[in-house]
Amino acid sequence: MNRTRFAPLVASVLIFVAGLALGAGKTEGDTSAANTASKILLTVGLLGFVIALIVLGVSYLRTRRATT
DSSP states (O other), rough: OOOOGHHHOOOHHHHHHHHHHHHHTTTTOOOOHHHHHHHHHHHHHHHHHHHHHHHHHHHHHHHHHHHH
């Protein structure tokens, strides 16, 4: 398996962690730009992680079926 297949997964984790770091210590009601950016980064990072996992799983199953 190529290492490039894991690049979107690693990138989404890094985006998620950046969102966590940016929003650390902020309350839910905080309406600053940093808190808004944190929420966007968390959402994009989590969605990217889930989608990357699904793509990896599907490609793994397709290659496994193709070899048998």
